[in-house]
Amino acid sequence: MYLNKIIENLSIQKKRLLISIIVFLSVTSLILGIFFFNTSFFYQYLVPPVLWDETIFVFRDWQVILNAAKCSNLGYDVYSNNPCDPPFESLHVYGSILLELPIRDYLQFFYSRIFPLTINGFFIALIISNFQFDNKIDYLIVFLFLLSPSTLLSLERFNIEIFIFIVIILISYFRSNIASYFLIILVSITKFYPIVLSIFFIIKNNKNLKRIFFFFITIITFLIFIFYEKEIIVKIYNNQSQFTAYITTNFSIFAIKNFLDKFYNLNWHVMLFLFLVSNIIFTIYFIKKHGKNFFNDEKIDEYKEILFILGVFILIFTYYMFSNFYYREIYIFCLIPLLLKKIISDKNIFFKYFFYLICVRYAFFIFLNHFVVFNPKALFLFIKLFLDLSIMFCVLTFFLYINIFIIKKKIKLL
Numbered sequence: 001m002y003l004n005k006i007i008e009n010l011s012i013q014k015k016r017l018l019i020s021i022i023v024f025l026s027v028t029s030l031i032l033g034i035f036f037f038n039t040s041f042f043y044q045y046l047v048p049p050v051l052w053d054e055t056i057f058v059f060r061d062w063q064v065i066l067n068a069a070k071c072s073n074l075g076y077d078v079y080s081n082n083p084c085d086p087p088f089e090s091l092h093v094y095g096s097i098l099l100e101l102p103i104r105d106y107l108q109f110f111y112s113r114i115f116p117l118t119i120n121g122f123f124i125a126l127i128i129s130n131f132q133f134d135n136k137i138d139y140l141i142v143f144l145f146l147l148s149p150s151t152l153l154s155l156e157r158f159n160i161e162i163f164i165f166i167v168i169i170l171i172s173y174f175r176s177n178i179a180s181y182f183l184i185i186l187v188s189i190t191k192f193y194p195i196v197l198s199i200f201f202i203i204k205n206n207k208n209l210k211r212i213f214f215f216f217i218t219i220i221t222f223l224i225f226i227f228y229e230k231e232i233i234v235k236i237y238n239n240q241s242q243f244t245a246y247i248t249t250n251f252s253i254f255a256i257k258n259f260l261d262k263f264y265n266l267n268w269h270v271m272l273f274l275f276l277v278s279n280i281i282f283t284i285y286f287i288k289k290h291g292k293n294f295f296n297d298e299k300i301d302e303y304k305e306i307l308f309i310l311g312v313f314i315l316i317f318t319y320y321m322f323s324n325f326y327y328r329e330i331y332i333f334c335l336i337p338l339l340l341k342k343i344i345s346d347k348n349i350f351f352k353y354f355f356y357l358i359c360v361r362y363a364f365f366i367f368l369n370h371f372v373v374f375n376p377k378a379l380f381l382f383i384k385l386f387l388d389l390s391i392m393f394c395v396l397t398f399f400l401y402i403n404i405f406i407i408k409k410k411i412k413l414l
Helices: 002-008 012-037 039-046 060-073 096-100 105-128 136-146 149-157 161-174 177-191 193-202 209-228 230-238 253-263 268-289 303-319 326-346 349-371 378-413
Strands: none
Touching: 012 105, 012 136, 039 149, 039 349, 060 096, 060 105, 060 149, 096 177, 105 136, 105 161, 136 326, 136 349, 149 161, 149 326, 149 349, 161 177, 161 193, 161 303, 161 326, 177 193, 177 209, 193 209, 193 303, 209 230, 253 268, 253 378, 268 378, 303 326, 303 378, 326 349, 326 378, 349 378
């Protein structure tokens, strides 16, 4: 009651800031509370641990990078041999730029604890900053997203995906050509696939030659990097078993293929063909029924619109081309701010049901993750994969629509 009185006397902006701080402290306290006070529950129901001789390795993905950088400084080819990473000796599967980290003994605690915790806190703060908390839906989606196993896995492993996610948020918000160029190149030479974010430079509906220039410079810079790193890329490809997900921890269309191969005798190519044809038909329906006012006809320059487009592109590129661990589901969040806006402003039933589908997917994964990942049951695994495919069916529709929209606007400007 006392807290409510204080909030009522504050201005709207101060209210939102205070609420955001309260939500941030609540979420982080809840996550840390589950982790520290009931570690067994955390690792039995939410996040699969990296375990060796009853020792749990926290921030494991980041630790591999630090150990690889240490061994690289000692002259080892960490793409083939990494003795600095006992007992696993995991190989380095990222761009060589990460091997240039200044590894010093006095920085060990900073690298291993302070830095991951700081970035994780910043990640949570960025998520919360996307909401004004004017209704219960904002609270619901924040807690569903931040407590989902995919988000918790990203935080616990401190995977590079967190940096890529932060970069997407930053370039969508600030929309600076120069800053976006450096950020996109930085994450692209680290993990390669984020080069798809260069679409940022050409999604605006105007004749801004600077953006076209930055688009081509970004692509050229990346291709030069690929040329000089081609031997390393071959080694990473040969080590792909280290970053290829099993069917239970997979977020990709290949998980559907593996499931069908394992439990049903269905022709995968026929199923894929039917999926693509039905998606094209649905895209035509979407354009006629809902696509007219989806984006501003004059320009795409709003944070939520850019975030949505970048999220769609990176989801398509990862889900349909790679066999990903499910922490890449965090990019689904990029769709949510614009969906909520469209639901409120347009009262569109399609966007509403798509948003509900995302919420159901998050809730299902939170409460039944144990029967998908830890103690897999065919029925629950099927439901999870079906929900993933349903969401990505809609994302593919958005992807096709966005490309058609951009091409039409570019032709009109000629």
